[in-house]
Amino acid sequence: MNPTSLDPSPWKIARVLLADMFHRSWIILTLGFVGALSLPVLILGALRAKGALIVEDPAMILIHFTFAQIMGMGFGASVLHGAGAPSRLFTLPLTNRTILLIQMVPATLLVIGQTMVSIWIQNVLFKLYWPLLGNALAFGMIFATFQSFMTLFQKSALLLPALGGALALESLWVKSRHGPIFSLPTHYWTTVSPLDWMVFATVLALCYAIGMHGIARARCGNEIQTRLLDYLSNAISNFFGKKPMVFQNAVQAQSWYEWNLKGLVFPIIVLMVVPTTAVLWLFTDNTINDLVEALRLEGWMMSAAAMIGGIIMGNMGLSDASMAMSPFLGTKPLATVPWSRLLLATAFRSLVWGVLIWVAVYLLVLAGRELAGASHMPEPFVWWHMPGRILAAWTAMTFGLCISLTGNLLHLKILGGLYCGWLVTVMLVGSLTPAWFSELFTISTLSGCGMVLFSLTLWAWGSALRRRMVEGRQAILAGMVVTTLVAMAGWQWAQGTTPPGATRIHHFLLVSGVLSLAVFPFAAAPLALASNRAR
Amino acid sequence: MNQHILEIHDLKRSYGKKVALDGVSLSVPAGGVFGLLGGNGAGKTTVLRHTLGLLAAQSGSVRVFGLDPVADPVGTLARIGYLSENRDLPDWMRIHQLISYSQAFYPNWDPDYAESLRNLFELDPKAFVRSLSRGQRARAGLLVALAHRPDLLILDEPSSGLDPVVRRDILGAIIRTIADEGRTVLFSSHLLDEVERVADRIAILHQGRIQLCARMDQVLSGHSRVQLRFSSAVSHFPPAGIWIHSEGSGHDWSLVAEAGIENIRAEVARLRAEILSVEPMNLDDIFVARTAGKPLAAGVRA
Numbered sequence: 001m002n003p004t005s006l007d008p009s010p011w012k013i014a015r016v017l018l019a020d021m022f023h024r025s026w027i028i029l030t031l032g033f034v035g036a037l038s039l040p041v042l043i044l045g046a047l048r049a050k051g052a053l054i055v056e057d058p059a060m061i062l063i064h065f066t067f068a069q070i071m072g073m074g075f076g077a078s079v080l081h082g083a084g085a086p087s088r089l090f091t092l093p094l095t096n097r098t099i100l101l102i103q104m105v106p107a108t109l110l111v112i113g114q115t116m117v118s119i120w121i122q123n124v125l126f127k128l129y130w131p132l133l134g135n136a137l138a139f140g141m142i143f144a145t146f147q148s149f150m151t152l153f154q155k156s157a158l159l160l161p162a163l164g165g166a167l168a169l170e171s172l173w174v175k176s177r178h179g180p181i182f183s184l185p186t187h188y189w190t191t192v193s194p195l196d197w198m199v200f201a202t203v204l205a206l207c208y209a210i211g212m213h214g215i216a217r218a219r220c221g222n223e224i225q226t227r228l229l230d231y232l233s234n235a236i237s238n239f240f241g242k243k244p245m246v247f248q249n250a251v252q253a254q255s256w257y258e259w260n261l262k263g264l265v266f267p268i269i270v271l272m273v274v275p276t277t278a279v280l281w282l283f284t285d286n287t288i289n290d291l292v293e294a295l296r297l298e299g300w301m302m303s304a305a306a307m308i309g310g311i312i313m314g315n316m317g318l319s320d321a322s323m324a325m326s327p328f329l330g331t332k333p334l335a336t337v338p339w340s341r342l343l344l345a346t347a348f349r350s351l352v353w354g355v356l357i358w359v360a361v362y363l364l365v366l367a368g369r370e371l372a373g374a375s376h377m378p379e380p381f382v383w384w385h386m387p388g389r390i391l392a393a394w395t396a397m398t399f400g401l402c403i404s405l406t407g408n409l410l411h412l413k414i415l416g417g418l419y420c421g422w423l424v425t426v427m428l429v430g431s432l433t434p435a436w437f438s439e440l441f442t443i444s445t446l447s448g449c450g451m452v453l454f455s456l457t458l459w460a461w462g463s464a465l466r467r468r469m470v471e472g473r474q475a476i477l478a479g480m481v482v483t484t485l486v487a488m489a490g491w492q493w494a495q496g497t498t499p500p501g502a503t504r505i506h507h508f509l510l511v512s513g514v515l516s517l518a519v520f521p522f523a524a525a526p527l528a529l530a531s532n533r534a535r
Numbered sequence: 536m537n538q539h540i541l542e543i544h545d546l547k548r549s550y551g552k553k554v555a556l557d558g559v560s561l562s563v564p565a566g567g568v569f570g571l572l573g574g575n576g577a578g579k580t581t582v583l584r585h586t587l588g589l590l591a592a593q594s595g596s597v598r599v600f601g602l603d604p605v606a607d608p609v610g611t612l613a614r615i616g617y618l619s620e621n622r623d624l625p626d627w628m629r630i631h632q633l634i635s636y637s638q639a640f641y642p643n644w645d646p647d648y649a650e651s652l653r654n655l656f657e658l659d660p661k662a663f664v665r666s667l668s669r670g671q672r673a674r675a676g677l678l679v680a681l682a683h684r685p686d687l688l689i690l691d692e693p694s695s696g697l698d699p700v701v702r703r704d705i706l707g708a709i710i711r712t713i714a715d716e717g718r719t720v721l722f723s724s725h726l727l728d729e730v731e732r733v734a735d736r737i738a739i740l741h742q743g744r745i746q747l748c749a750r751m752d753q754v755l756s757g758h759s760r761v762q763l764r765f766s767s768a769v770s771h772f773p774p775a776g777i778w779i780h781s782e783g784s785g786h787d788w789s790l791v792a793e794a795g796i797e798n799i800r801a802e803v804a805r806l807r808a809e810i811l812s813v814e815p816m817n818l819d820d821i822f823v824a825r826t827a828g829k830p831l832a833a834g835v836r837a
Contacts, residue, residue, distance in 0.1 A: 253639030
């Protein structure tokens with residue numbers, strides 16, 4: 001026997017690892033691809049349905065620029081997840097260079113390919129002429145920067161400032177390809193010039209050098225030291241951590257646990273999104289009314305952040321990959337119903353903090369607007385928008401919480417799969433059938449979704465009642481709340497804000513289903529927790 | 536009054552196509568130390584998880600203190616101390632926070648005992664759990680499991696990560712103390728010398744089935760290694776009857792018997808063989824004989 005056949009070459013190992021990565025992560029990659037594409041397609045679809053999709057409109061340049069970022073970030077996150085940490089390769093007989101190339105090259109190529117394919121799909125579906133190459137290469141570059149900095153700084157406190165600085169520089173450069181930096185983009189990046197190629201090549205070479213240095217350090221446990229930051233962090237932690245704690249009962253102790261571990265996630269997301277909005281506004285159109293408008297829109301978009309916060313809050317497992325309740329928590333003598341209620345209370349507290357942050361910033365900007373003497377509000381004040389935003393964020397957060405509280409990752413995958421499947425179907429129907437049918441299909445499926453949500457709420461309350469997790473008077477109260485909310489929505493409809501005819505009932509069904517989710521968690525959370533606790 | 540603190544009846548559990556527990560029945564009497572033995576994947580942790588109510592019985596029943604741990608987690612868990620195999624403590628807590636947090640769940644928590652255990656285990660109250668070594672994590676987990684003086688202490692592979700001194704002197708002493716106070720310890724392990732040293736009763740779990748469940752002294756006295764010589768060569772000697780394990784070829788065979796000396800002599804006479812020696816066995820040998828044996832069959836083929 002040839003002895004060398006027993007010693008696989010590094011490249012053979014690399015091939016096996018790559019195949020394994022795709023085998024393990026194909027679901028996440030697929031979901032990431034479709035998910036990242038979904039928002040642009042939905043918005044473009046809505047614009048087309050309203051006849052507002054005008055290819056020559058200069059606003060389409062900004063839309064293209066923004067969509068490219070959304071898709072790059074959305075898919076990039078799933079690629080990072082699939083690639084995994086390089087440390088898993090450190091004990092294999094591979095050189096540092098091979099490890100770095102395994103980590104970076106396929107992932108970067110995937111991001112470039114995905115951006116090109118996604119833009120191409122939008123071009124085909126909506127008859128656009130958006131350029132494929134420039135933004136795709138730029139996102140490959142940004143992704144490689146992200147990976148190399150993660151490799152070098154790992155969990156160091158320097159990661160955020162260093163990565164933030166590098167990404168800001170790259171983003172400014174990408175913005176400059178679409179026109180002046182501090183104003184709206186003026187043109188598409190149609191031609192990738194030799195200078196652009198040189199920039200890409202230089203940045204990628206720098207990423208390679210940074211990544212090599214990072215792996216060389218990490219492989220021998222010589223991580224980046226941040227003594228001053230560590231000292232400060234420990235000092236702060238000691239200041240707060242030294243406080244003696246006395247809990248009156250188990251519920252109080254568990255509330256402290258939940259809040260300390262997960263309660264701050266949503267407020268932190270809001271805290272991160274607000275300055276990001278301000279920066280984006282700075283680099284696009286710096287009129288105060290547009291900032292007011294952006295923050296107003298962000299108020300609605302809080303629901304997406306709230307759902308992420310809820311999914312994190314409902315995770316009772318040891319990691320993101322293992323959401324089943326850990327034995328440490330599972331063996332705590334705390335009844336399921338009070339436990340689920342304290343989880344919902346934590347979610348509410350988290351939501352209040354997030355909303356307060358957003359409201360404070362919004363009021364600050366409104367005050368600034370008054371001082372600047374802006375002439376008119378971009379959109380008139382509507383009384384139900386604020387409670388509507390809070391309610392939407394509550395339903396999204398607690399729905400995510402309940403799904404994740406079951407401890408079964410499959411539920412999240414099914415939900416993501418259904419969403420992606422629906423989206424792909426809508427895209428196909430949109431491109432293959434007349435506009436009226438496409439619109440009817442979309443609104444019919446959405447109203448069907450509303451009915452499913454309504455049925456789900458009824459089922460949850462029925463099951464919880466049967467298992468004595470809720471009381472009859474609580475069910476009556478929940479019914480009254482839903483009836484009131486639906487009546488209010490109906491009254492709003494009666495004011496004539498929705499189109500007449502067949503679509504009105506579809507909209508009503510969808511909104512009723514979503515509104516029923518306001519009371520869904522009070523029955524679903526104990527059910528989910530019970531099923532997670534004793535599997 | 537129910538004398539059994541834990542009663543498992545015909546418990547079955549499958550993960551997909553893999554059968555983890557196949558009709559396990561087990562009774563653990565109140566007081567004393569009960570050792571659950573088994574190789575990797577034998578089903579020990581699955582039995583313990585059912586006992587804690589972390590898994591619902593797919594078939595069969597589990598009663599702890601006469602209660603269903605899934606239906607009444609508070610009633611059972613408040614009287615149980617548990618150290619998990621993976622020592623899954625929250626990394627972000629400090630030791631003093633872990634103690635304060637855990638104290639809130641148990642009305643019988645003894646702060647003085649917790650403090651004495653913390654000193655015994657040399658745990659810095661300001662230290663973060665994430666900064667602890669594996670052995671220190673095990674000690675922190677043990678502290679939390681012990682400080683409320685549980686009626687039933689469940690330890691899943693308690694020795695894992697502990698150095699020999701802590702394992703022998705501290706863990707052994709704690710287990711014996713609890714047993715001497717009339718409380719019950721149920722622990723799983725594959726370190727058989729340790730089990731032999733501290734357990735009063737044992738159960739051997741193999742491939743999801745209970746192979747043996749008895750008092751330790753009965754287990755040790757009830758098994759013997761018998762060296763036999765047959766008058767004519769024997770090619771195959773499958774374990775059957777009193778013989779639970781066989782090794783050898785031709786005339787000379789080494790057998791493991793689960794019987795008293797009189798029964799062994801009678802059986803050997805029936806086989807028309809000669810006894811060369813009969814030796815007592817330690818738990819290690821008994822475990823190997825019980826779990827590494829071939830499927831039971833009858834008859835001796837010459």
